[in-house]
Amino acid sequence: MIGCGTVGSGVAKLLRDEASRYAARAGRGIELRRVLVRDAAKAKARGLMADELITTDADAFFATDGLDIIVEVAGGRGPVADYVRRALEAGKPVVTANKALLAAEGAELFALARRHGACIAFEASCAGGIPIVTALKFGLMANRIDAMYGILNGTCNYILTEMTQRGIDYDTALSQAQALGFAEADPALDVSGQDAGQKLAVLASLAFGERVAASDVWCFGVDDLNLADIKFGQELGYDIKLLAIGERTDAGLSLRVHPCFINDREPLAQVHGSFNALSVYGHATGHTMYYGRGAGEMPTAGAVVSDILNIAGGWYPVAFESMNLWPDGHEAAEVASSDELKMRFYLRVNALDVPNVMAQITHVLGESGISISAVLQHESAVGQFVPVVILTHEARQGDIRAAADRIEQLDAINSAPVVIRIIDMPQG
Amino acid sequence: MIGCGTVGSGVAKLLRDEASRYAARAGRGIELRRVLVRDAAKAKARGLMADELITTDADAFFATDGLDIIVEVAGGRGPVADYVRRALEAGKPVVTANKALLAAEGAELFALARRHGACIAFEASCAGGIPIVTALKFGLMANRIDAMYGILNGTCNYILTEMTQRGIDYDTALSQAQALGFAEADPALDVSGQDAGQKLAVLASLAFGERVAASDVWCFGVDDLNLADIKFGQELGYDIKLLAIGERTDAGLSLRVHPCFINDREPLAQVHGSFNALSVYGHATGHTMYYGRGAGEMPTAGAVVSDILNIAGGWYPVAFESMNLWPDGHEAAEVASSDELKMRFYLRVNALDVPNVMAQITHVLGESGISISAVLQHESAVGQFVPVVILTHEARQGDIRAAADRIEQLDAINSAPVVIRIIDMPQG
Numbered sequence: 001m002i003g004c005g006t007v008g009s010g011v012a013k014l015l016r017d018e019a020s021r022y023a024a025r026a027g028r029g030i031e032l033r034r035v036l037v038r039d040a041a042k043a044k045a046r047g048l049m050a051d052e053l054i055t056t057d058a059d060a061f062f063a064t065d066g067l068d069i070i071v072e073v074a075g076g077r078g079p080v081a082d083y084v085r086r087a088l089e090a091g092k093p094v095v096t097a098n099k100a101l102l103a104a105e106g107a108e109l110f111a112l113a114r115r116h117g118a119c120i121a122f123e124a125s126c127a128g129g130i131p132i133v134t135a136l137k138f139g140l141m142a143n144r145i146d147a148m149y150g151i152l153n154g155t156c157n158y159i160l161t162e163m164t165q166r167g168i169d170y171d172t173a174l175s176q177a178q179a180l181g182f183a184e185a186d187p188a189l190d191v192s193g194q195d196a197g198q199k200l201a202v203l204a205s206l207a208f209g210e211r212v213a214a215s216d217v218w219c220f221g222v223d224d225l226n227l228a229d230i231k232f233g234q235e236l237g238y239d240i241k242l243l244a245i246g247e248r249t250d251a252g253l254s255l256r257v258h259p260c261f262i263n264d265r266e267p268l269a270q271v272h273g274s275f276n277a278l279s280v281y282g283h284a285t286g287h288t289m290y291y292g293r294g295a296g297e298m299p300t301a302g303a304v305v306s307d308i309l310n311i312a313g314g315w316y317p318v319a320f321e322s323m324n325l326w327p328d329g330h331e332a333a334e335v336a337s338s339d340e341l342k343m344r345f346y347l348r349v350n351a352l353d354v355p356n357v358m359a360q361i362t363h364v365l366g367e368s369g370i371s372i373s374a375v376l377q378h379e380s381a382v383g384q385f386v387p388v389v390i391l392t393h394e395a396r397q398g399d400i401r402a403a404a405d406r407i408e409q410l411d412a413i414n415s416a417p418v419v420i421r422i423i424d425m426p427q428g
Numbered sequence: 429m430i431g432c433g434t435v436g437s438g439v440a441k442l443l444r445d446e447a448s449r450y451a452a453r454a455g456r457g458i459e460l461r462r463v464l465v466r467d468a469a470k471a472k473a474r475g476l477m478a479d480e481l482i483t484t485d486a487d488a489f490f491a492t493d494g495l496d497i498i499v500e501v502a503g504g505r506g507p508v509a510d511y512v513r514r515a516l517e518a519g520k521p522v523v524t525a526n527k528a529l530l531a532a533e534g535a536e537l538f539a540l541a542r543r544h545g546a547c548i549a550f551e552a553s554c555a556g557g558i559p560i561v562t563a564l565k566f567g568l569m570a571n572r573i574d575a576m577y578g579i580l581n582g583t584c585n586y587i588l589t590e591m592t593q594r595g596i597d598y599d600t601a602l603s604q605a606q607a608l609g610f611a612e613a614d615p616a617l618d619v620s621g622q623d624a625g626q627k628l629a630v631l632a633s634l635a636f637g638e639r640v641a642a643s644d645v646w647c648f649g650v651d652d653l654n655l656a657d658i659k660f661g662q663e664l665g666y667d668i669k670l671l672a673i674g675e676r677t678d679a680g681l682s683l684r685v686h687p688c689f690i691n692d693r694e695p696l697a698q699v700h701g702s703f704n705a706l707s708v709y710g711h712a713t714g715h716t717m718y719y720g721r722g723a724g725e726m727p728t729a730g731a732v733v734s735d736i737l738n739i740a741g742g743w744y745p746v747a748f749e750s751m752n753l754w755p756d757g758h759e760a761a762e763v764a765s766s767d768e769l770k771m772r773f774y775l776r777v778n779a780l781d782v783p784n785v786m787a788q789i790t791h792v793l794g795e796s797g798i799s800i801s802a803v804l805q806h807e808s809a810v811g812q813f814v815p816v817v818i819l820t821h822e823a824r825q826g827d828i829r830a831a832a833d834r835i836e837q838l839d840a841i842n843s844a845p846v847v848i849r850i851i852d853m854p855q856g
Contacts, residue, residue: 014570014712025569027750123567129713131567138566139551139559141453142442142733267719270698284442284730285557288720291695292713302712305570315747322455323741 002036002061002083003074004043004054007097007124010301011073012048022305026312036061036083062086069311071304072096073124081105088118093317095307097124097300103198103214106205110328119320121307126199127152127276129299130292131306136206136280137325143282145207149425150244152199154274154294155183155190156222160230160240160259161272169227182274182295193219193242193257200244204255206325207246207280210333212255217244218338220258229348229418232376232389233261238346239269243423251336260423261346268425281426339398344373344422347390347404352412353380358388360410368403370395385414391422430464430489430511431502432471432482435525435552438729439501440476450733454740464489464511490514497739499732500524501552509533516546521745523735525552525728531626531642534633538756547748549735554627555580555704557727558720559734564634564708565753571710573635577853578672580627582702582722583611583618584650588658588668588687589700597655610702610723621647621670621685628672632683634753635674635708638761640683645672646766648686657776657846660804660817661689666774667697671851679764688851689774696853709854767826772801772850775818775832780840781808786816788838796831798823813842819850 001008015022015032023029035054037043043054055061058079070087074080075098084101087094088109096102102109102125113120123133127150136145151157155177162173174191177183189195197217204212222242230240238261247254262269267289271277276294281287293299310316320326351357358377365372376389392400404417429436443450443460451457463482465471471482483489486507498515502508503526512529515522516537524530530537530553541548551561555578564573579585583605590601602619605611617623625645632640650670658668666689675682690697695717699705704722709715721727738744748754779785786803793800804817820828832845 010712018570018572021572022570024752027752129710130716131563134562134567135559138738139562139734140730141737142446142450142730144446144449267695267698270695282557282730284438284726284733286721286724286727288558288718290716290718292716296714298712299714302568302570302710305712306567309569309751310566310747313747313751315743315750318746319738319741319743322743323737324452324455 001032001071001073002080003072004035004037004046005073006297007300007304008035008073009046009048010297011071011304014301014305016048022309026309028312030308030312033066034061034064058083062090067092069308070094071308072098073304075100077101077104084109085112088113088116091116091118093119093121093311095121095304095311097122097304099125099198099202103201106202107211107327110326113320114328119311119317121311121316122202123307124300124303126202127278127292128294128296129302130276130278130290130294131303132203132278132290133206135290136203138319140280140282140285140288143284145280145282147247147281147426148203148207148245148278149268149423150196150200150203150278151241151268151271151276152196152244152278152294153190153242154276155187156196156242157271157276158182158274159191159222160242163225163227163230164234164239167227167231170223170225191223192221196242196244196257200246200255200257203278204246204253204333205327205330208248208253208333209330210253211327211330212253212333216255216333216335218256222259225259226418228387229346229420232348232387233346233420234264236374236376236391237264238262238422239264241268245423249336249341251340252334254336254341255333256338258421260421262423262425266425279425287426339396339401341397342394343397344394344424345392345400346420346422347392348418349388349390349407349413350385350415351388352414353384353386354412357412360412361388361390361407364403364406365390365392368399370399370403429460429499429501430508431500432463432465432474433501434725435501435728435732436463437474437476438725439499439732442729442733444476450737454737456740458736458740461494462489462492486511490518495520497736498522499736500526501732503528505529505532512537513540516541516544516548519544519546521547521549521739523549523732523739525550525732527553527626527630531629534630535639535755538754541748542756547739547745549739549744550630551735552728552731554630555706555720556722556724557730558704558706558718558722559731560631560706560718561634563718564631566747568708568710568713568716571712573708573710575675575709575854576631576635576706577696577851578624578628578631578706579669579696579699579704580624580672580706580722581618581670582704583615584624584670585699585704586610586702587619587650588670591653591655591658592662592667595655595659598651598653619651620649624670624672624685628674628683628685631706632674632681632761633755633758636676636681636761637758638681639755639758640681640761644683644761644763646684650687653687654846656815657774657848660776660815661774661848662692664802664804664819665692666690666850667692669696673851677764677769679768680762682764682769683761684766686849688849690851690853694853707853715854767824767829769825770822771825772822772852773820773828774848774850775820776846777816777818777835778813778842779816780842781812781814782840785840788840789816789818789835792831792834793818793820796827798827798831
């Protein structure tokens, strides 16, 4: 095992506590042989394994006798990527929880594994304990997947749930998430949508059978969401979620992470707090959804150990070799331009409450070919800036961007319009 | 393929329309070689395959060259069970959607498959298109499963959703379900809970690693549910669902299907209409839920074809042989007595609205060691029979049964109390 932080500790505990159960299931015993860490004292202090199993020397680690599977739970790239390559080049199966590595270098690593008769298992890399990699690879294999919508970052979902249910603002919700240990001290990777984007890249490769890299995913985070918009959305029957979206469109594959309004009766709208979920739409199976804990010591460790057992049981290497499911066998995805995407939009404009301002705004939208489905403006004293909320019918994203720029130039408007995408999931 | 009804037609369509996609995924072409049916004219009229593939002669069917996989989508037992045995004895992998067969004879059939170097794949047998068999077998392998709660019958869930959301009575909702094709002309297998019980038997074997037969599952249906109780439940914050429940308890494995009140904020409470879902609680992964269409031509056919591809790709037979997951390797389950189960209860008593009646009822409950957590009685004219609703704290089911019998004997009571179980799912 490479790494012994939160997830690695969980793996060590499971292998220690469930040894007989696992040996019965996989048909062979599973034993932790060596653990490569950066800080041996810290790993020893955890008391989860004999001290002599712990080493900081990569050469000593790889020279250990009887390493049948390499488990990488260190995370990140750099030296860890080198260790994974070294394991694969030695023909060893690798179990990894490392979404950043797979999203950036997945196709190369899968090809490397194939050349050396090794394999890569990665259930833990996406949505922690939820077995969505297994579902996409094997359970839904008869389907052409048309779309998927995921809540793949528990920190963001916790923040948005708190803002929605308790009416607290973003900064307060983020502080709470940090106090509870959901969010890192530097939460940028989470709240920018990048973390969800890496997971989407891995899942989209599997689901769509096209090679996707993290850089193909357009990410927009939750960090400038305003409580006022969340409340207006609720009033109109929508809940806010940070969704990771993969859709086949006429313009190519759409791959993106951004805050969305979704109908508050959608199953995904019921996913609260730090839970994750993925809705998948297959041409045969229709809508399926997978729900559970996307992070945390034991859920993630459970996914790692399931991969270990599936390799130890001998079937996963066969599936890796024979099934054409992996990014190295796919063509690079043709990614749709974000301007060409069509969806509905929520716009909030802070408008001076004077005669004719609504006419000016709707005129701009009309000229851009954007039609309006609902307007919400509450009563206020005349002559003040008041929020005007407009929901559009389906429109090109490029047209909305251009119209928002023009609206911002109007004399009666004092700031850039807030634009939030409305996602209507397939019915049926 | 044995059988060519709704599911079989869906399988034939998928294999015809997706031939090149499937060949690429599984690494070999998948071709329908022969179809055994009871009514050849009906099968030919569907126009899904060349007429000469269709036969009513089992010997001719089994003598066909190049049968690598036998797909059984006829359903039921009797001759179909013989065909499955014949296929396994010939060493052929079998894909089946037949929950009734597996729930009754699963352990024997798995042992037979093993003796002849064959295997059985059965994703389609439980919850149609939702890949919960794959999730339980492979995705959650690191877990000791402690409990699972499933909405496994779409007909019943449709009926209960209609009663809850539209306030229509049971008979009207059932007629609607029949008109829409969800319910059979004879709906007894669905509404009695037996269909969900068969699926629970199959899933419980996998989840708990104990051998479970359909006869181990205690079933209680939806057919005598009263709209009034559904409304009282809603008033108290509960939704009614027919749940298939498997739980480890101190008294053994609890296996049962019955209507339940569940907190209306539970994810399972959001499963509406003909959708199915299964919530699973594992000791490492915690709560995961799987949601989707539990029946219908294409969802079920999708599950059958996924099994076919997983066998064609070569890995499933390896997993079947090496992983100790199958009921034939397990001890028979020790099933908990239903009297010993502890849970909370909803009681509705039709009581004459006279002084002292509440004291009499609560006296009986108190003597049985049952404590009350909530009471609901609406105002009414004195001297009439009015419904009194009582929620209990956790109580032994045997004690509730005894108390209900005593309450029925009270002079001020005109009918047997209605008892509905309240299920509190594990938190976390």
